[in-house]
Amino acid sequence: MMIGKILLVEDDESFGYILKEYLEINDFSVTWERDGVAGLTTFKSDDFDLCILDIMMPLKDGFTLAREIQDHDRSVPFIFLTAKSLKIDKLKGFRIGCDDFVVKPIDEEIFIARVRALIKRTNREHSNGYHDDVYAIGEYLFDSSNQALIHNEQIQRLTGKEAKLLQLLCEKKNQVLDRNKALKVVWGESDFFNRKSMDVFIHKLRKYLEHDPTVKITNVHGKGFVLEA
Numbered sequence: 001m002m003i004g005k006i007l008l009v010e011d012d013e014s015f016g017y018i019l020k021e022y023l024e025i026n027d028f029s030v031t032w033e034r035d036g037v038a039g040l041t042t043f044k045s046d047d048f049d050l051c052i053l054d055i056m057m058p059l060k061d062g063f064t065l066a067r068e069i070q071d072h073d074r075s076v077p078f079i080f081l082t083a084k085s086l087k088i089d090k091l092k093g094f095r096i097g098c099d100d101f102v103v104k105p106i107d108e109e110i111f112i113a114r115v116r117a118l119i120k121r122t123n124r125e126h127s128n129g130y131h132d133d134v135y136a137i138g139e140y141l142f143d144s145s146n147q148a149l150i151h152n153e154q155i156q157r158l159t160g161k162e163a164k165l166l167q168l169l170c171e172k173k174n175q176v177l178d179r180n181k182a183l184k185v186v187w188g189e190s191d192f193f194n195r196k197s198m199d200v201f202i203h204k205l206r207k208y209l210e211h212d213p214t215v216k217i218t219n220v221h222g223k224g225f226v227l228e229a
Helices: 012-024 036-044 064-071 086-097 108-127 162-173 179-186 192-208
Strands: 007-008 031-032 048-056 076-082 100-103 134-137 140-143 149-153 154-157 176-179 216-220 224-228
Touching: 007 012, 007 036, 007 154, 012 031, 012 108, 031 036, 036 064, 036 162, 048 064, 048 108, 064 076, 076 108, 086 100, 100 108, 108 134, 108 140, 108 149, 134 162, 140 162, 162 179, 162 192, 162 224, 176 179, 179 192, 179 224, 192 216
Parallel strands: 007 031, 007 048, 048 076, 076 100
Antiparallel strands: 134 140, 140 149, 149 154, 176 224, 216 224
């Protein structure tokens, strides 16, 4: 099942082909254009969930294309691709309104997680009817299906129970996750030993998330836990 329509505008034939194939393997529908002029024409002729734009392109650069896309529809998010990691380019991109800025060569797994999270967030803002397995937690991305917690290009692999517990917390983000419900879902039953085990797992998740001070897991006495982000 396709989970999002993407417009990819990239003039590098080899990189464009590989990126398109990788996105399609991960269930995205991708239209690929090789220059900014063709990219704008295609954007105006169809509906897309996300635009991925190279910056340095013939006929029309990515910055100019992004402005023209926004003139047509400001609701569509976009990611800039660049071979240069220059602060001035990043500042320019974010001033235009990009949602992410990715430097080549990319880490495919992290890139796909970013794309999923961005499309999920945008669709949720528009309809509340979109479900996915990637969650944004402050500066982190959590890919529950791959049991991967991503922060600053670093991947923390989680165990099955860690991933399931974090997913439950994410689904109730900023709300109380009932302790007994979590125990039954993750451990199968609520007894003394499983309660102690869950406390250990909560401690581990706190350690994994400690690099972003805006994220914390709080105990609610007699009820459960709240993932605050």
